[in-house]
Amino acid sequence: xxxxxxxxxxxxxxxxxxxxxxxxxxxxxxxxxxxxxxxxxxxxxxxxxxxxxxxxxxxxxxxxxxxxxxxxxxxxxxxxxxxxxxxxxxxxxxxxxxxxxxxxxxxxxxxx
Amino acid sequence: xxxxxxxxxxxxxxxxxxxxxxxxxxxxxxxxxxxxxxxxxxxxxxxxxxxxxxxxxxxxxxxxxxxxxxxxxxxxxxxxxxxxxxxxxxxxxxxxxxxxxxxxxxxxxxxx
Numbered sequence: 001x002x003x004x005x006x007x008x009x010x011x012x013x014x015x016x017x018x019x020x021x022x023x024x025x026x027x028x029x030x031x032x033x034x035x036x037x038x039x040x041x042x043x044x045x046x047x048x049x050x051x052x053x054x055x056x057x058x059x060x061x062x063x064x065x066x067x068x069x070x071x072x073x074x075x076x077x078x079x080x081x082x083x084x085x086x087x088x089x090x091x092x093x094x095x096x097x098x099x100x101x102x103x104x105x106x107x108x109x110x111x112x
Numbered sequence: 113x114x115x116x117x118x119x120x121x122x123x124x125x126x127x128x129x130x131x132x133x134x135x136x137x138x139x140x141x142x143x144x145x146x147x148x149x150x151x152x153x154x155x156x157x158x159x160x161x162x163x164x165x166x167x168x169x170x171x172x173x174x175x176x177x178x179x180x181x182x183x184x185x186x187x188x189x190x191x192x193x194x195x196x197x198x199x200x201x202x203x204x205x206x207x208x209x210x211x212x213x214x215x216x217x218x219x220x221x222x223x224x
Contacts, residue, residue, distance in 0.1 A: 108153075
């Protein structure tokens with residue numbers, strides 16, 4: 001059983017397009033996160049939601065907009081994609097705001 | 113200078129050797145320290161979680177935290193080829209569910 005799942009696994013698109021990545025967790029966790037991992041493997045937090053409420057919003061271009069329809073789902077919508085958005089995006093969840101984080105398999109985004 | 117520094121490697125060791133990994137950090141507010149293992153094209157997987165200074169052992173893995181030196185270590189005893197992966201340190205000022213700051217990861221290769 002997949003604990004934290006993401007779709008799609010791979011996404012290849014042109015500059016200027018709009019795309020969405022979806023994340024679902026079946027662990028019953030309250031808190032979910034989006035991270036970006038660049039080509040040098042640095043993982044950097046972008047957003048965090050706790051029970052559908054935004055609690056962490058790092059310095060991320062406002063072309064990126066997270067949406068949490070319920071506490072088991074956290075989606076990431078990206079407008080006007082740029083070359084620099086190419087990266088692996090990881091979703092994670094934790095039982096509470098104070099719990100350890102469990103990561104999904106990642107979505108590889110390539111912007112051409 | 114990044115908040116968390118980690119040698120990218122690669123670190124190549126023969127099977128059965130002890131793998132020694134470390135991270136240094138600059139933010140004295142960090143209190144929670146984690147080690148994640150990441151296989152190629154997979155999400156990070158939590159290995160060890162430590163609060164404040166001290167040692168923690170779990171099977172072949174030992175994590176050490178020295179807050180006075182702002183230095184954390186992970187030791188893997190009796191290394192196996194299946195331990196070949198990238199190891200990421202992560203830390204936070206609040207509880208583990210708060211914003212994690214990651215090191216860039218050390219790539220480890222265990223040769224049979």
